[in-house]
Amino acid sequence: MGILHPYTHSVKKKKLSLNDVATQLKVSRTTISFVLNGKAKEHRVSDKVVRKIQKFVKETGYQPNAMARSLRTGKTHTIGLMIEDISNPFFASIARLIEDKAYQNGYKIIYCSAGNDPKKATELIQMFEDRGVDGYIIAAPEGMEPELKALLKKGRPVVLFDRFFPKVDTDYVIINNEESAFKATRYYIQQGYKKIAFFTIPSSLPQMKARLAGYRAAMQKNRFTTRVKEIPFEFDNKKKVNAIAQYLKANPDTEAILFATNYLGVSGLEAIQKVGMRIPDDVAVISFDDHIVFSLCKPSISAIAQPVEQIAEEVINTLLSKMNNPSHKKKTLEIPTTLLIRESSR
Amino acid sequence: MGILHPYTHSVKKKKLSLNDVATQLKVSRTTISFVLNGKAKEHRVSDKVVRKIQKFVKETGYQPNAMARSLRTGKTHTIGLMIEDISNPFFASIARLIEDKAYQNGYKIIYCSAGNDPKKATELIQMFEDRGVDGYIIAAPEGMEPELKALLKKGRPVVLFDRFFPKVDTDYVIINNEESAFKATRYYIQQGYKKIAFFTIPSSLPQMKARLAGYRAAMQKNRFTTRVKEIPFEFDNKKKVNAIAQYLKANPDTEAILFATNYLGVSGLEAIQKVGMRIPDDVAVISFDDHIVFSLCKPSISAIAQPVEQIAEEVINTLLSKMNNPSHKKKTLEIPTTLLIRESSR
DNA sequence: ATGAAAGCGCTAACAC
DNA sequence: GTGTTAGCGCTTTCAT
Numbered sequence: 001m002g003i004l005h006p007y008t009h010s011v012k013k014k015k016l017s018l019n020d021v022a023t024q025l026k027v028s029r030t031t032i033s034f035v036l037n038g039k040a041k042e043h044r045v046s047d048k049v050v051r052k053i054q055k056f057v058k059e060t061g062y063q064p065n066a067m068a069r070s071l072r073t074g075k076t077h078t079i080g081l082m083i084e085d086i087s088n089p090f091f092a093s094i095a096r097l098i099e100d101k102a103y104q105n106g107y108k109i110i111y112c113s114a115g116n117d118p119k120k121a122t123e124l125i126q127m128f129e130d131r132g133v134d135g136y137i138i139a140a141p142e143g144m145e146p147e148l149k150a151l152l153k154k155g156r157p158v159v160l161f162d163r164f165f166p167k168v169d170t171d172y173v174i175i176n177n178e179e180s181a182f183k184a185t186r187y188y189i190q191q192g193y194k195k196i197a198f199f200t201i202p203s204s205l206p207q208m209k210a211r212l213a214g215y216r217a218a219m220q221k222n223r224f225t226t227r228v229k230e231i232p233f234e235f236d237n238k239k240k241v242n243a244i245a246q247y248l249k250a251n252p253d254t255e256a257i258l259f260a261t262n263y264l265g266v267s268g269l270e271a272i273q274k275v276g277m278r279i280p281d282d283v284a285v286i287s288f289d290d291h292i293v294f295s296l297c298k299p300s301i302s303a304i305a306q307p308v309e310q311i312a313e314e315v316i317n318t319l320l321s322k323m324n325n326p327s328h329k330k331k332t333l334e335i336p337t338t339l340l341i342r343e344s345s346r
Numbered sequence: 347m348g349i350l351h352p353y354t355h356s357v358k359k360k361k362l363s364l365n366d367v368a369t370q371l372k373v374s375r376t377t378i379s380f381v382l383n384g385k386a387k388e389h390r391v392s393d394k395v396v397r398k399i400q401k402f403v404k405e406t407g408y409q410p411n412a413m414a415r416s417l418r419t420g421k422t423h424t425i426g427l428m429i430e431d432i433s434n435p436f437f438a439s440i441a442r443l444i445e446d447k448a449y450q451n452g453y454k455i456i457y458c459s460a461g462n463d464p465k466k467a468t469e470l471i472q473m474f475e476d477r478g479v480d481g482y483i484i485a486a487p488e489g490m491e492p493e494l495k496a497l498l499k500k501g502r503p504v505v506l507f508d509r510f511f512p513k514v515d516t517d518y519v520i521i522n523n524e525e526s527a528f529k530a531t532r533y534y535i536q537q538g539y540k541k542i543a544f545f546t547i548p549s550s551l552p553q554m555k556a557r558l559a560g561y562r563a564a565m566q567k568n569r570f571t572t573r574v575k576e577i578p579f580e581f582d583n584k585k586k587v588n589a590i591a592q593y594l595k596a597n598p599d600t601e602a603i604l605f606a607t608n609y610l611g612v613s614g615l616e617a618i619q620k621v622g623m624r625i626p627d628d629v630a631v632i633s634f635d636d637h638i639v640f641s642l643c644k645p646s647i648s649a650i651a652q653p654v655e656q657i658a659e660e661v662i663n664t665l666l667s668k669m670n671n672p673s674h675k676k677k678t679l680e681i682p683t684t685l686l687i688r689e690s691s692r
Numbered sequence: 693a694t695g696a697a698a699g700c701g702c703t704a705a706c707a708c
Numbered sequence: 709g710t711g712t713t714a715g716c717g718c719t720t721t722c723a724t
Contacts, residue, residue, distance in 0.1 A: 017717055028695045033719060044693050066476040067422070068717030071413045071700050078477075087442045092433040096459055099432070103458075108473055110456050112449075113442055127454055130412040131424075269642055296615055298644040363701055374711045379703060390709055414701035417716050 016062045025056055036064065070132060079319065080128035081111040082121065082138045083162075090262060090289050090306065091139070094161070097312030098137065105320055107134070116233050118143040125151065135323045137315055139163060142204055157322040161315045163207045164332070171322060173314045173333045177207045180304045180337040181214025184258055184286050187339060189222055191346070193256040193284060197227040199244060199268060200260035211260050211288065227254070237267055244271035254283055256345070262289035262303075269297065285344040299343035306337055362408045371402055382410065416478060425665065426474035427457040428467065428484045429508075436608060436635050436652065437485070440507070443658030444483065451666055453480070462579050464489040471497065481669045483661055485509060488550055503668040507661045509553045510678070517668060519660045519679045523553045526650045526683040527560025530604055530632050533685060535568055537692070539602040539630060543573040545590065545614060546606035557606050557634065573600070583613055590617035600629055602691070608635035608649075615643065631690040645689030652683055 022029045027049060034043045035053045056062070070076045079102055083091040091113075099109045110133060114121035118141050125147055128136065139162040140148060148168045151158055164172035181198075188196050198215045200208060212228065219226045229247050231240050244267060248254060259265035265287025269279075277283050279299055286302040287294060294301035314333055321328045368375045373395060380389045381399045402408070416422045425448055429437040437459075445455045456479060460467035464487050471493055474482065485508040486494060494514045497504055510518035527544075534542050544561045546554060558574065565572045575593050577586050590613060594600060605611035611633025615625075623629050625645055632648040633640060640647035660679055667674045 018719095019717075029718080030695060030697095030720075031693085034694095037719080046693065049693085063472070063476060065417075065478075065717050067413055067417045067478055068700090069719075071411075071417050071702090071716090072718045072720090074700080076413075085442065086432065086445070087435065087438045089433065089435065089438075092435075092438045096431065096433045099459060108456065108458075108477070110454065112454075113445060126409070130409060131454070132411075132413055266638060266642065273644075292612060293639050293642050296612065296619075296639050296643060298619075364703095365701075375702080376704075376712080377710060380710095383703080385704095392709065395709085411701050414716090415703080417700090417718090418702045418704090420716080 015065070016060055018064065021053075021056065021060075021062055025052060027053065074132065076132045076134055077106055078108050078110055078131065078133045079135045079137060080125075080131075080133040081109050082114050082124055082128075082136070082140070083111065084114060084116065084139055084141065086111065086113045088263065089291055090308070093308045094312050094315075097309060098316050101312065101316040105316075107320075114141055116141045118147075122147050135159070135319045137161065137319060140165070157319060159315055159319045159322065161311060163205050166206065169330075171318050171331045173311055173318065173335065174207060175306050175311075175337050176334050177210035178214035178217070180288070180339070181211040181258065181260075182218045183214075184304055184339055185215045185218035187341070188256045188258070188284065188286070188345070189218060189224070191284075194224055195227065195253055195255040196224065197229060197247075197251070197254045197257045198260065199229050199231060199247075199257060199264050201233045201264070202230040203233065208260060215258060227251070231264060231267075237263075237270075240264065240267035241271045241274065244268050245274045248272065248275045248277060248283075256284040257286070259285070259287040262287060262291040262294075265289070265301065265303070266291060266293055269293070269301065279344045280346065284346075286339075290340060294342070297344075302342045302345040303340050304337045305340050307335055310335055361411070362406055364410065367399075367402065367406075367408055371398060373399065420478065422478045422480055423452055424454050424456055424477065424479045425481045425483060426471075426477075426479040427455050428460050428470055428474075428482070428486070429457065430459065430485055430487065431461060432457065432459045434609065435637055436654070439654045440658050440661075443655060444662050447658065447662040451662075453666075460487055462487045464493075468493050481505070481665045483507065483665060486511070503665060505661055505665045505668065507657060509551050512552065515676075517664050517677045519657055519664065519681065520553060521652050521657075521683050522680050523556035524560040524563070526634070526685070527557040527604065527606075528564045529560075530650055530685055531561045531564035533687070534602045534604070534630065534632070534691070535564060535570070537630075540570055541573065541599055541601040542570065543575060543593075543597070543600050543603045544606065545575050545577060545593075545603060545610050547579045547610070548576040549579065554606060561604060573597070577610060577613075583609075583616075586610065586613035587616045587620065590614050591620045594618065594621045594623060594629075602630040603632070605631070605633040608633060608637040608640075611635070611647065611649070612637060612639055615639070615647065625690045626692065630692075632685075636686060640688070643690075648688045648691040649686050650683050651686050653681055656681055 018029050018032060021032055031045055031049060032053055034040055034045055035050050040050045081095060081098060086092055086095060095111055102109050112124045114124055121141050121144055135157040137159050145165050145168055152170055158170045160172035164174055185196060200212055216226055231243050248271060259268050272279060272283060279285050288304045290303040290305035294303045318331050364375050364378060367378055377391055377395060378399055380386055380391055381396050386396050427441060427444060432438055432441060441457055448455050458470045460470055467487050467490055481503040483505050491511050491514055498516055504516045506518035510520055531542060546558055562572055577589050594617060605614050618625060618629060625631050634650045636649040636651035640649045664677050
């Protein structure tokens with residue numbers, strides 16, 4: 001009597017194993033392994049045998065079992081990519097670029113969104129560990145120092161981006177946040193604006209602190225009063241819109257706004273619309289991170305654009321070097337942004 | 347004399363293995379395995395031993411090696427997710443939702459963007475095979491029928507979404523493309539528009555053909571001349587904008603446009619702006635797939651919104667059932683969309 | 693030049 | 709109830 005099986009309609013063809021190949025070819029597994037791993041020369045395998053093996057492999061489409069190989073070598077050719085939210089276009093583009101570049105180098109990406117939740121982030125790192133990823137690319141939430149340090153202690157190659165931690169000694173790629181915020185604020189001031197508000201999230205993340213610091217520095221240099229409004233990160237879009245709208249109603253004299261992230265900018269646009277202010281006549285707008293919305297809006301919105309391609313490129317190159325190059329030197333990069341002046345701020 | 351080692355600054359702590367635990371606890375590996383896999387009862391392991399093992403595991407943080415386990419069981423608790431482009435917000439939101447849901451069920455996602463390239467898609471499927479994913483979620487490019495069939499023949503659980511193939515007999519989740527396009531076109535016609543253009547991509551993908559068919563049906567029902575313009579898929583945004591602008595210049599009498607995808611809609615907005623037409627006075631606009639741009643634009647743009655959460659939910663539930671439920675019945679779902687009328691079409 | 697054999701860490705059928 | 713053991717498929721050292 002047969003046992004019921006989930007896939008009775010289609011039996012799993014048993015995949016060819018190294019053993020099968022060896023039997024059919026009457027060659028030892030060792031030799032095949034050498035040939036397949038490009039060590040034929042090194043081990044002086046005869047050309048005849050090499051050709052025979054290659055022909056067979058090509059015809060049958062034999063592929064070594066990646067799991068067995070990983071178990072043996074400890075390498076998976078997989079990179080763990082942890083970001084805040086894949087549905088944020090900034091992270092999505094970076095992820096896409098990193099994926100492509102990694103793929104070209106024979107690496108696959110396992111990606112995960114950690115939100116702003118250090119607990120989930122920790123679990124994800126554990127997951128990456130379980131899956132034996134060869135390297136880590138991380139845009140970490142707050143409070144991840146201990147986990148990152150633990151990772152480094154275990155000798156894992158880690159590259160941080162978007163945000164770094166002063167106390168975590170590893171490679172990173174970030175932008176010049178403070179200077180970017182400073183320049184945007186200074187630009188406002190040069191245009192004659194005085195009542196410049198800064199919308200941000202309550203965050204101890206260094207990149208957010210740097211942006212705030214840049215804004216503060218520019219304002220204080222001109223002895224202007226700073227106007228900082230924090231919008232809780234966990235708010236959904238509607239709540240963010242309301243919070244921003246409320247501020248604008250309470251402070252109708254606001255002449256210009258600098259948003260610290262693209263999603264705040266997007267919510268901000270909705271809020272400005274909601275309270276009936278006009279851009280740029282009633283209030284000027286600049287947002288961190290460019291976003292397709294900003295260039296298509298009427299009026300178009302000025303933005304501090306991050307060089308996404310360059311960031312992705314540097315991140316993956318640094319990680320590849322770190323993983324494969326024994327003499328890799330720690331590389332910490334701070335890339336400049338571009339202030340794109342559009343219609344919303346003139 | 348020591349050998350130079352990539353990570354001399356931090357020796358990899360060797361992870362605890364089942365053997366180590368067994369030795370230290372003076373219990374056999376089998377027993378530990380049983381306890382860890384919830385088969386303690388089944389094999390009548392004594393409570394004393396169970397507690398001892400659990401305590402030890404908790405204290406040391408022992409985690410079974412996922413690779414070894416996978417090698418042995420053939421299960422990886424990983425799902426392969428193949429989409430067109432993770433930087434398209436439609437796919438990005440779906441990916442995020444699927445990721446969350448999978449994670450809650452103990453599954454991880456390996457995701458990959460295949461573009462519109464069947465060759466890359468084939469390679470990615472091979473990669474998924476190598477990595478031994480337990481299930482597949484695929485929004486496949488054109489010409490993937492043979493690979494999908496091969497996958498099914500091997501008994502792999504596959505769920506398609508966004509697009510399906512009539513000749514590929516598997517579960518899928520799509521939207522009612524034809525009806526959605528029909529309704530949008532009919533809406534235009536009811537508003538009194540006659541010269542309604544349809545912008546699409548040259549594609550034999552069923553969902554694109556269905557959208558075109560819906561538009562055609564509505565037009566022909568009213569004996570209106572169809573105006574179909576195909577924009578090559580591989581064009582970058584600038585080229586798309588130019589192609590659309592060119593059409594509009596050549597056909598300035600166009601009264602209304604239906605865009606077959608969100609990225610065409612986004613490029614279209616830029617093109618309309620470029621040729622100096624005003625929305626909705628000169629030309630009305632509706633686009634397939636909602637996009638944050640559409641709700642924030644001035645004027646806001648009408649859209650055929652896909653129920654993203656529902657799609658993601660159905661996709662992952664179907665796959666989980668297919669993977670774990672022997673009596674799973676094939677499930678093919680066609681979910682209705684919502685026509686969001688905004689300022690661009692009244 | 694080629695092959696035998698020892699694991700990598702785990703699961704589960706089978707003994708005791 | 710608990711332990712012994714045979715692999716899963718591969719890489720690599722060592723012997724021939």
